[in-house]
Amino acid sequence: MNLYPLTLFLFVSTICCLRAAAATCHVDDESGLLGFKSGITADPSGMLGSWKSSTDCCTWSGVTCNNNRVTSLSLYGDLDKANSFLSGIIAPSLSKLRFLDGLYLQNLRNVSGKFPAFLSNLPNLLFVYIENNRISGQIPESIGNMTRLEALSFAGNRLSGSIPSSISQLTQLTQLKLGKNLLTGPVPDGIRRLKNLTMLSLEDNQLTGNIPDFFASFSSLQILELSRNKFSGTIPTSISTLAAKLRYLELGHNYLTGKIPDFLGNFKALDTLDLSSNRFSGTVPTSFRNLTKIFNLHLSNNFLVDPFPEMNVKGIESLDLSNNMFHLKEIPKWVTSSPIIYSLKLAKCGIKMKLDDWKPSETYFYDYIDLSGNEISGSPIWLLNKTDYLVGFWMSGNKLRFNLENLRIVETLKYLDLSRNSVFGKIPKAIAGLDKLNVSYNHLCGQIPTNKFPASAFIGNDCLCGSPLQPCKA
Numbered sequence: 001m002n003l004y005p006l007t008l009f010l011f012v013s014t015i016c017c018l019r020a021a022a023a024t025c026h027v028d029d030e031s032g033l034l035g036f037k038s039g040i041t042a043d044p045s046g047m048l049g050s051w052k053s054s055t056d057c058c059t060w061s062g063v064t065c066n067n068n069r070v071t072s073l074s075l076y077g078d079l080d081k082a083n084s085f086l087s088g089i090i091a092p093s094l095s096k097l098r099f100l101d102g103l104y105l106q107n108l109r110n111v112s113g114k115f116p117a118f119l120s121n122l123p124n125l126l127f128v129y130i131e132n133n134r135i136s137g138q139i140p141e142s143i144g145n146m147t148r149l150e151a152l153s154f155a156g157n158r159l160s161g162s163i164p165s166s167i168s169q170l171t172q173l174t175q176l177k178l179g180k181n182l183l184t185g186p187v188p189d190g191i192r193r194l195k196n197l198t199m200l201s202l203e204d205n206q207l208t209g210n211i212p213d214f215f216a217s218f219s220s221l222q223i224l225e226l227s228r229n230k231f232s233g234t235i236p237t238s239i240s241t242l243a244a245k246l247r248y249l250e251l252g253h254n255y256l257t258g259k260i261p262d263f264l265g266n267f268k269a270l271d272t273l274d275l276s277s278n279r280f281s282g283t284v285p286t287s288f289r290n291l292t293k294i295f296n297l298h299l300s301n302n303f304l305v306d307p308f309p310e311m312n313v314k315g316i317e318s319l320d321l322s323n324n325m326f327h328l329k330e331i332p333k334w335v336t337s338s339p340i341i342y343s344l345k346l347a348k349c350g351i352k353m354k355l356d357d358w359k360p361s362e363t364y365f366y367d368y369i370d371l372s373g374n375e376i377s378g379s380p381i382w383l384l385n386k387t388d389y390l391v392g393f394w395m396s397g398n399k400l401r402f403n404l405e406n407l408r409i410v411e412t413l414k415y416l417d418l419s420r421n422s423v424f425g426k427i428p429k430a431i432a433g434l435d436k437l438n439v440s441y442n443h444l445c446g447q448i449p450t451n452k453f454p455a456s457a458f459i460g461n462d463c464l465c466g467s468p469l470q471p472c473k474a
Contacts, residue, residue: 024057024068025063025069025070026069028096028097028098029065029069031093031096032094032096033051033057033063033070033073033093033094035092035094036093039089039090039093041088042086042088044083044084045083045084047061047084048075058070061075066099069099070099070100071101073105075104075108076107076108077132079132085109085110086108086109087110088110088112090113090116095118095119095121098122098123101125101126102126102127102128104127106129106130106132107131107132109132109134110134112135113135113136115135115137115138115159117142119146120143123148125146128153129151129153130154131156131157133156133157134158135158137159137161138164139154139159139163139164139167139178141164141166143170144166144170147169147170147171147172149170149173150172150173150174151174151175152173153177153201154178155177157181159178159183160181160182160183162183163183163202165190167188168194170194171193171194171196173194173196175198176194177201179201179204180203182206186207186209186212187202187212189214192217195217197220198223199221199223200218200221200223201223202225202226202229203228203229203250204228204229206229207226207229208229208230209232210231210236211231211236213238214236214238215236215239215241215242216241218241219241221242222245222247223246224246227250227251227252227274228254230254230255231251231254231255232254233258234257234258235258235260235261243266243268246270248270248272249273250273252276252277252278253276256278256279256280257279260275260299261285263287264285264288265286266287268291268292270294272294272296273298274298275298276300276320277300277301277302278301279302282304282305284304286309289312291311291313292313292314294313295318296316296317297311297316297318297320299320299321300324302324304321304324304325305326306325308321312334313334316335316340316341317338317343319341319343319345319346320345320346321346322345322346323348324349326349328346328350329353330352330353330358331358331371336358336359336360337360338360338361339361340362340365341360341362342365342366343366344366344368344369345368345370346370346374347372347373347374347394348373351371351374353377354376355376355378355380355383356382357378358383363383364389366387367391367392369383369393370392370393372398373396373397375398376399377400378400378402379400379402380393381402381406384407387410388412390413391414393416393417396418397420399421400418400421401424402424403423404424404425404426404428405425409434411433414436415435415436416436416439418439420440422442423439423442424462426445427439427448428449429449437453440457442460443462444461444462444464445461445463446463448464448465448466448469449466455469
């Protein structure tokens with residue numbers, strides 16, 4: 001009897017079994033992940049449903065392995081789905097994942113607890129994105145030990161206290177995102193050492209003091225987001241050194257003063273510029289004509305005066321010049337010719353024109369139009385009847401005169417303000433689908449359709465009746 005085939009079969013089978021055994025994840029990694037799962041108190045969408053003891057953790061949802069060691073943990077919630085979240089804490093058992101280089105816990109919403117300081121003990125960690133959760137407390141000084149990090153994001157949490165100076169030791173960082181937290185105090189000057197940054201995002205905190213004048217250090221910076229803080233002073237001159245590459249400059253909703261610097265006109269790559277809701281004064285620099293690639297320009301709620309420069313853009317997506325001291329007289333031609341605009345806000349901009357004479361090259365994409373507080377006459381019927389995706393339309397305090405019954409209210413429309421005009425006719429039933437409505441102080445008449453709005457939305461008309469105003473007479 002020839003035993004060679006049988007021997008070969010047993011040998012091959014043994015090798016295959018050994019390989020199969022070797023392919024399963026390391027026992028420490030399994031233990032670390034199961035410890036994390038034990039810290040989760042609610043998982044309504046079954047995000048961790050495949051995480052079962054004695055199964056290969058390299059096959060679990062969100063887990064990536066290399067040579068049977070876990071290298072990445074990626075768990076994402078869907079903000080559009082009510083049950084797509086995790087509740088609980090980030091268990092320190094994850095420190096057992098010694099080969100982890102990426103941790104992505106994003107949009108999980110209800111993951112809470114303190115800053116996971118154990119992360120500084122993971123020797124291979126390069127990328128940390130723990131975003132849109134409920135992590136609270138202070139960022140520990142020990143974060144400075146994570147010197148290999150290339151990206152750090154705790155955006156959208158509840159972190160408080162100051163940004164620790166030790167963060168300046170993370171010199172390999174290309175992205176630092178701490179926006180949408182409760183951080184206070186000044187920006188550490190040591191951040192100038194993070195010379196590899198392409199993105200610095202600290203928006204929507206409570207940071208104070210002047211914006212540091214250290215931007216000459218950042219030769220690769222493309223995104224700078226400092227909006228919605230309490231910064232004061234002027235725009236630092238070192239920002240001018242970012243002209244070659246910066247695409248997003250967002251400084252809105254602070255307490256910045258002085259004039260808008262001329263050097264911003266040199267930012268040829270700029271896509272978005274937000275200086276809104278500050279205390280800037282003077283004119284907008286004529287150098288803004290050089291911003292040929294600008295798509296989003298927000299200068300509203302400042303103290304800016306005429307003249308406004310004629311922009312040289314191929315198309316603008318979003319423009320907001322509202323509530324300054326401009327006297328534009330008409331909607332600028334470079335806006336009217338834009339083929340891609342979705343948001344136009346020129347409230348209180350000194351516009352005196354007949355709306356029927358405005359002929360924008362594109363109306364299909366409009367989401368938001370705010371022309372309130374001007375001297376615009378005529379009718380918006382033609383405009384609104386050509387917009388299929390309009391969400392908000394504000395025209396209060398103008399001289400419009402038209403029959404409201406002729407207005408087509410599209411399904412997407414949620415905000416409509418036509419107050420203080422000369423609108424007449426009856427109120428259409430379609431207003432029931434709106435979230436906010438104001439047609440006060442016009443010449444409307446008849447019974448008000450079923451609605452959810454307060455009396456202030458309807459007062460000051462000729463003869464409206466019905467809830468929430470007085471009952472109609474029989």
